[in-house]
Amino acid sequence: MIIAGIKYGVLVAIARYMYLSIQSLSGQVTVASIVVNLLGKLGISQWAAWVFGGGCLMYAQRQRKLRHDSNEHQGTRVSKLEERIDEKRSSSKLTTRGQTNPRDEI
Amino acid sequence: MNADTGLFALSTLISLAGLWFLVAWCYRWYRVDLFRHRVFVLRAELFDFAADEGIPFAHPAYGNLRYAMNGFLRFADRIGLINALMVAPLTRRVDSKAWKQDWEDAVATLPESAREKMQNLRMRLHIEVGKQFVLGSPILIVMLVPPLLLFILQLVGKLLINQAVKGLRSQVAAALEYFAGPYDGLAYRVGMAPSVPALAPIGFHRR
Numbered sequence: 001m002i003i004a005g006i007k008y009g010v011l012v013a014i015a016r017y018m019y020l021s022i023q024s025l026s027g028q029v030t031v032a033s034i035v036v037n038l039l040g041k042l043g044i045s046q047w048a049a050w051v052f053g054g055g056c057l058m059y060a061q062r063q064r065k066l067r068h069d070s071n072e073h074q075g076t077r078v079s080k081l082e083e084r085i086d087e088k089r090s091s092s093k094l095t096t097r098g099q100t101n102p103r104d105e106i
Numbered sequence: 107m108n109a110d111t112g113l114f115a116l117s118t119l120i121s122l123a124g125l126w127f128l129v130a131w132c133y134r135w136y137r138v139d140l141f142r143h144r145v146f147v148l149r150a151e152l153f154d155f156a157a158d159e160g161i162p163f164a165h166p167a168y169g170n171l172r173y174a175m176n177g178f179l180r181f182a183d184r185i186g187l188i189n190a191l192m193v194a195p196l197t198r199r200v201d202s203k204a205w206k207q208d209w210e211d212a213v214a215t216l217p218e219s220a221r222e223k224m225q226n227l228r229m230r231l232h233i234e235v236g237k238q239f240v241l242g243s244p245i246l247i248v249m250l251v252p253p254l255l256l257f258i259l260q261l262v263g264k265l266l267i268n269q270a271v272k273g274l275r276s277q278v279a280a281a282l283e284y285f286a287g288p289y290d291g292l293a294y295r296v297g298m299a300p301s302v303p304a305l306a307p308i309g310f311h312r313r
Contacts, residue, residue, distance in 0.1 A: 003186070011123065014123045015123075017119055022112070057128075064139070085163075086163045088164075090169075090172055090176055092175075092176040092179035093180050094142070098139070098142060100181075100183050
């Protein structure tokens with residue numbers, strides 16, 4: 001609970017300051033001009049950095065999904081083979097994708 | 107606040123939100139997955155050891171270690187500084203000494219090679235847990251990693267300096283031997299001679 005509080009609390013704080021900074025702009029600029037100015041003032045290097053960062057994030061997510069898919073396929077097979085050798089084989093009780101069981105999540 | 111400052115603040119906050127998502131979510135997911143992968147590798151090694159008849163599957167040492175690994179795998183996402191602080195009072199109530207005693211009694215019944223293997227696996231499990239504890243928490247990384255790096259740099263620096271000085275010392279000694287060494291003989295003769303007024307280095311020459 002504390003960890004979730006810290007994680008979401010920081011996001012809430014950032015959101016609050018974003019709201020305050022947008023509020024301070026009221027009467028001076030419109031929402032559309034905020035978006036245009038934010039994107040328009042980015043130089044080539046900043047665009048490249050944003051695209052690179054976003055691309056890396058997407059790549060990492062795809063790799064993670066691929067690994068979990070592989071866990072699901074391999075893990076089930078390995079468990080069955082191990083059970084042939086050790087019938088009383090104990091399990092970690094994770095999901096077939098190697099993630100925390102929803103019943104164990106806080 | 108003028109428009110430019112406001113827009114600058116907004117773009118900075120958007121970047122900060124992205125960074126926070128990376129640190130608090132993405133890095134955490136990566137560390138948990140990495141820890142689980144490594145412990146699965148250890149558990150597979152334990153299973154293979156038993157399958158190769160290094161230890162019976164029914165042996166208490168095998169069961170104890172496997173269940174411990176299963177526990178760490180199951181709650182890998184809870185290994186961290188804040189959880190450790192909250193769980194610390196609880197571990198005092200749980201009789202962990204009894205588990206340790208059971209473990210030691212169990213491995214004592216194993217032959218030497220099997221005992222070493224089991225102790226080695228348990229030690230490697232602890233290393234992974236320690237790494238997860240430190241590297242899984244951004245707060246601990248910020249607190250511990252820079253002083254540790256500094257300490258390592260100091261050690262390496264001292265080693266390099268000592269080696270450099272050792273090499274330099276021997277070269278300086280060789281140079282001094284070359285230039286001052288020939289005077290040893292003269293100094294010896296002067297030292298041995300009875301006291302005379304003006305002592306001139308008559309007839310001195312390099313050897």
